[in-house]
Amino acid sequence: MCGIFGLAVARDHAMEERDWSASLAKLFKLSEKRGKEAAGIAIALRDEILIHKDSVSASAMMTTSNYTSLVRRASQWFGRSDLQASALAAVGHSRLVTNGFQGIEANNQPVSRDGAVVVHNGIVVNVADLWAREAAHGLAPRADVDTEIIAALIQKHRRHGQDIRGALRAVFADIYGEASIAMLMADLDSLILATNTGSLYLCRAASGTGLFFASERAICAQLMSGPDAIPGFVGGEIIHLKPGQGAVVSLGTLELDIFAVEPRGEVGPAAVNGLCTPAIEPMLNTQRRIEEKSTRLREAIRGLRRCSRCLLPETMPFIAYDAEGTCNYCHSYKPWVRRPEADLEAELAKYRSRDGSPDCVVAFSGGRDSSYGLHLLKTKYGMTPLCFSYDWGMVTDLARRNQARMCGKLGVEHIWISADIKRKRANIRANVLAWLKKPDLGIIPLFMAGDKQFFWHASETIKATGIGLSVFCTNRLEKTDFKTGFLGIAPTDEEMRNRPSSLKLKSKLDLVWGYGSRFLANPRYLNRSIPDTLFAAFSYYGLNQTHLFMFDYVEWDEAEINRVLIDEYDWECAADSPSTWRIGDGTAPFYNYIYYTVAGFTEFDTFRSNQIREGMISRERALEDLELVNEPRWKAIREYTGLLNIDFDETVRAIECIPKLYMR
Numbered sequence: 001m002c003g004i005f006g007l008a009v010a011r012d013h014a015m016e017e018r019d020w021s022a023s024l025a026k027l028f029k030l031s032e033k034r035g036k037e038a039a040g041i042a043i044a045l046r047d048e049i050l051i052h053k054d055s056v057s058a059s060a061m062m063t064t065s066n067y068t069s070l071v072r073r074a075s076q077w078f079g080r081s082d083l084q085a086s087a088l089a090a091v092g093h094s095r096l097v098t099n100g101f102q103g104i105e106a107n108n109q110p111v112s113r114d115g116a117v118v119v120h121n122g123i124v125v126n127v128a129d130l131w132a133r134e135a136a137h138g139l140a141p142r143a144d145v146d147t148e149i150i151a152a153l154i155q156k157h158r159r160h161g162q163d164i165r166g167a168l169r170a171v172f173a174d175i176y177g178e179a180s181i182a183m184l185m186a187d188l189d190s191l192i193l194a195t196n197t198g199s200l201y202l203c204r205a206a207s208g209t210g211l212f213f214a215s216e217r218a219i220c221a222q223l224m225s226g227p228d229a230i231p232g233f234v235g236g237e238i239i240h241l242k243p244g245q246g247a248v249v250s251l252g253t254l255e256l257d258i259f260a261v262e263p264r265g266e267v268g269p270a271a272v273n274g275l276c277t278p279a280i281e282p283m284l285n286t287q288r289r290i291e292e293k294s295t296r297l298r299e300a301i302r303g304l305r306r307c308s309r310c311l312l313p314e315t316m317p318f319i320a321y322d323a324e325g326t327c328n329y330c331h332s333y334k335p336w337v338r339r340p341e342a343d344l345e346a347e348l349a350k351y352r353s354r355d356g357s358p359d360c361v362v363a364f365s366g367g368r369d370s371s372y373g374l375h376l377l378k379t380k381y382g383m384t385p386l387c388f389s390y391d392w393g394m395v396t397d398l399a400r401r402n403q404a405r406m407c408g409k410l411g412v413e414h415i416w417i418s419a420d421i422k423r424k425r426a427n428i429r430a431n432v433l434a435w436l437k438k439p440d441l442g443i444i445p446l447f448m449a450g451d452k453q454f455f456w457h458a459s460e461t462i463k464a465t466g467i468g469l470s471v472f473c474t475n476r477l478e479k480t481d482f483k484t485g486f487l488g489i490a491p492t493d494e495e496m497r498n499r500p501s502s503l504k505l506k507s508k509l510d511l512v513w514g515y516g517s518r519f520l521a522n523p524r525y526l527n528r529s530i531p532d533t534l535f536a537a538f539s540y541y542g543l544n545q546t547h548l549f550m551f552d553y554v555e556w557d558e559a560e561i562n563r564v565l566i567d568e569y570d571w572e573c574a575a576d577s578p579s580t581w582r583i584g585d586g587t588a589p590f591y592n593y594i595y596y597t598v599a600g601f602t603e604f605d606t607f608r609s610n611q612i613r614e615g616m617i618s619r620e621r622a623l624e625d626l627e628l629v630n631e632p633r634w635k636a637i638r639e640y641t642g643l644l645n646i647d648f649d650e651t652v653r654a655i656e657c658i659p660k661l662y663m664r
């Protein structure tokens with residue numbers, strides 16, 4: 001089970017700055033045997049709580065520059081008289097995962113929620129029941145770790161007027177399972193401890209100026225004598241926090257108040273109770289800010305400069321703003337002028353069959369646009385479509401189910417070409433692993449190269465069926481030039497999106513150079529996927545294609561499309577996304593997560609910006625929406641790493657370590 005520990009020293013404790021960081025290191029090292037999958041620390045200063053966590057062992061975490069710079073920041077306490085009023089307090093955690101993948105930072109400890117910062121050893125077995133009960137009061141989990149419910153409930157009880165002791169009692173009466181916890185709070189100048197198993201040992205310096213705690217008596221004993229002793233604690237006293245006991249340590253005075261957390265629990269021994277004095281709350285009117293890496297990044301993304309008309313941020317490749325703050329993408333935007341529907345009618349009439357035989361081939365990814373296009377062709381325009389799908393190994397199961405719903409209900413023939421999925425995934429795997437060794441935003445499109453053979457198979461299928469009309473339902477808002485923009489290729493015009501082979505020679509050479517130079521800089525890309533990638537490039541850029549683009553004629557209305565698909569076809573949405581866009585594409589959640597983490601935006605930012613320019617959505621609403629749709633889709637990312645057989649936690653950690661374009 002996890003190791004939790006903490007250390008609080010008053011100003012007059014005989015300890016120097018370097019002893020302090022060395023003492024934390026000792027506590028981490030001795031606690032590490034209880035869990036090595038993640039580690040984290042929270043340090044309370046006068047007006048903020050600094051949090052750092054990492055999905056590696058405590059030993060590995062302590063060698064990172066993020067950890068050392070956090071400790072350096074906190075150790076300013078030693079030299080700053082304005083930070084001297086309270087003791088310097090830290091709580092730490094060495095995690096053995098029981099609930100919630102460690103690759104997702106929010107699952108690691110300390111867990112911060114609603115102003116409470118908790119480290120927890122144990123498992124709250126009835127966590128799902130408690131969240132279900134709390135849903136009625138508007139409380140919902142934000143992570144998978146069970147510890148979060150403890151923080152959420154304590155703060156709920158406090159909001160309802162309980163003091164911290166009452167809140168702890170109420171929570172421990174609620175939880176079923178195991179819990180030894182330590183907490184720092186944004187609005188209390190106290191260190192709070194409680195346990196229902198007795199896995200908490202406190203060690204008090206004889207001088208009364210310092211206190212530390214750990215999950216085992218042996219850890220305390222080792223740190224109170226001999227070579228490992230923490231300065232100032234030799235000859236101190238070990239206090240066992242028994243099952244059913246809580247403790248509040250005032251950080252102003254380091255006085256300790258032990259009390260029962262379970263109604264049926266016994267109160268601590270008289271000797272300890274004798275020490276209790278009313279807690280002094282010198283921070284009564286202050287509120288500590290809680291600073292966690294993820295909140296800092298989120299705030300930095302919120303603070304990105306964006307175009308005053310659309311939402312494109314300053315990290316967008318090739319962006320430039322004019323004096324009014326409007327971007328060049330807005331200036332060069334050509335509005336989506338639809339051709340008359342009569343032209344569509346006339347074109348379809350040339351092919352419409354009278355005997356029920358297929359009269360058009362529809363490229364059918366299973367996404368919302370092609371599904372809606374198929375619906376219109378069949379129900380509104382009276383065509384007899386034959387749809388064609390190419391499965392390259394990254395079509396989600398959900399998309400397959402949605403395809404089945406559409407084709408079944410519409411009675412549409414479905415040609416399905418499947419690649420050698422095992423090989424395709426092995427190719428992606430080789431490139432993703434190469435990329436993780438030397439991440440570079442410009443190379444991300446390589447992960448999707450394998451689906452470009454779609455164009456080859458589409459044209460072969462069209463030829464084979466002898467049907468003269470092929471319909472594509474891509475929509476103009478999905479212009480994601482930034483992907484190759486990160487490779488140094490300037491945005492292309494609209495014609496290019498519909499007819500990739502029309503790409504100018506200069507841009508083609510730029511592409512070859514962009515990829516080629518990166519391949520040479522990271523020879524891991526010279527792997528088994530090369531022939532497939534070359535074929536993909538030929539299929540996409542080399543083939544001349546003529547298709548009818550449905551949305552050149554028909555209005556694209558997101559709400560109407562969603563309504564039709566969900567109401568009329570019982571279309572299935574993704575559990576981890578509020579949007580219906582790209583939920584059939586297994587790669588999108590992964591690359592969007594990378595772009596968001598590193599550049600602070602995703603393809604949703606470009607999509608919504610186009611919608612703003614088209615007057616389909618207000619800038620304010622789009623900005624609000626981005627907060628939701630840009631949330632990492634953990635479930636889908638997990639599935640992606642599972643399909644590729646790459647380690648989820650290591651992958652996410654490598655991505656989190658990439659320098660951020662918006663933090664320069």
Ligand SMILES: NC(=O)CC[C@H](N)C(=O)O
Binds near residue numbers: 002145
């Ligand atoms: N091993 C533990 O004590 C686990 C604590 C908590 N349930 C977690 O998964 O982080």
